[in-house]
Amino acid sequence: MSDTPVAIVLGHGRVAEGLVSAVERITGITDRFVALSNEGLGTNEIQELLRERMEATGARVVFTDLPAGSCNFAACRLLRLRPDIVVVTGVNLPALLHFATSPQPAAGEGEEPAAFKVAEEAAERGATSMRFMRGKPA
């Protein structure tokens, strides 16, 4: 697992920390995500934190929690500067579980990273995992 690229999970309050912690509890995988929070940070500071952590870790996938939130806006601004990364917003636990447990072999010369395809699948998995359920009388 050690050669699998990490992804950043960026969210409000402690949501990223909680989601990453849940992935670790469920799968035992502890090296796939870096959790970041926007707590106490302005727009520019969120973007700078994200940029710095992506450079430090080599991550090229960012998961954000809320499409209309400051975390996602920061990621979108970074996306404009770095077309070599991808962003998935509206992240939930099923999405992260899919990303964490899917094989991501190293890309060959000139190939798109496998993590991009897995991130796209994770977005779909997260979206389709939402269900409305209602109880029925016995």
Add this chain to the structure above:
Amino acid sequence: MTIELYRIDDRLIHGQVVVGWGQPLNVGFIVLVDDDVAASEWEKELYRMGVPPGVDLYFASVKEAAEGMQAWRDDQRPGILLTGDVETMRRLTAAAPGIPAVNVGGIHHRSGRAERLRYVFLTPDEERGLRALQEGGAIVTAQDVPSARPMPLRELLDSGAQK
């Protein structure tokens, strides 16, 4: 209705504004006053993503906002006006008098700013700017979300990091 909330928030459009304030106020429009954003199609497109269907988002420079203020005040729908910093709100009140209250919703950490609340950090210039807003007739309070207590400016400026 009219502009129900004049807010200083360096994140501009984000969850606290759209969900936290927008839903209980039942806003029909948001005015984003920022010279840089108003001049950037890319930034405008980004912020449009953050506004739910049924809510109009207007972008304006300070000059354009001063010219459009009366129309927004006469709008039958409740609205929110946002600036990203104290100075923009101060310039707007100078150009369009009559702003009754200013909500300090989020001015986050940056070099040279001192912490007043966990979501309000101010430079001495920004403190002077807020005092000038209040002396100009606006009631200035700090309040990040509707359920929080609005903190009067005097108390805010006396506050330290522990609050």
